Amino acid sequence: MEEVLKEADVISLHPVLDKTAHYLINPERLAMMKEEVVLVNASRGPVIDEVALVEHLRANHMFHVGLDVFEDEPYMKPGLAEMKNVVVVPHIASTSKVWYDFPALWSTIISTCNSIPVFEEV
Known part of the structure; x- marks a missing residue:
C-alpha cells in the first residue's frame, strides 16, 4: 500500500470499515502521498483521520480531497468544509x-x- 500512496496521482478509497481500515489514512500515510495528489473517500468516514487530514490540507495547498463521508457523521471536523482544496458532497x-x-x-x-x-x- 505504501508504494501506491507514494506513486499515485489519484487515490480513491473504498474499503470495508473494520479494525484494519480504521484510520487507514493517518498522518504517516498522508505524508507519503504526492503534494498534488487527489484523495477521494466514498466508503466510510473513519477510514481517514480527519484531524490529521485538516492539518495536512492546511500545510499542503496543492493536495486535494473529495469526501462524501465523514468520521463523525453527520458532522465534519472544523475548517474542513471551508477549505478551497476540499470538495464535500452528501453520500x-x-x-x-x-x-x-x-x-x-x-x-x-x-x-x-x-x-x-x-x-x-x-
Missing part, C-alpha cells in the same frame, strides 16, 4: 447535480495531472 451524491457533473470533474483532474490544457471549468 447521496448519485442523485444530485454534482453526480451528473462528475465525468467532467474527472476529465479535468486527469487532464490537469497530465499537463493537458483544460478549456472548461467544472
Whole structure:
C-alpha cells in the first residue's frame, strides 16, 4: 500500500470499515502521498483521520480531497468544509447535480495531472 500512496496521482478509497481500515489514512500515510495528489473517500468516514487530514490540507495547498463521508457523521471536523482544496458532497451524491457533473470533474483532474490544457471549468 505504501508504494501506491507514494506513486499515485489519484487515490480513491473504498474499503470495508473494520479494525484494519480504521484510520487507514493517518498522518504517516498522508505524508507519503504526492503534494498534488487527489484523495477521494466514498466508503466510510473513519477510514481517514480527519484531524490529521485538516492539518495536512492546511500545510499542503496543492493536495486535494473529495469526501462524501465523514468520521463523525453527520458532522465534519472544523475548517474542513471551508477549505478551497476540499470538495464535500452528501453520500447521496448519485442523485444530485454534482453526480451528473462528475465525468467532467474527472476529465479535468486527469487532464490537469497530465499537463493537458483544460478549456472548461467544472
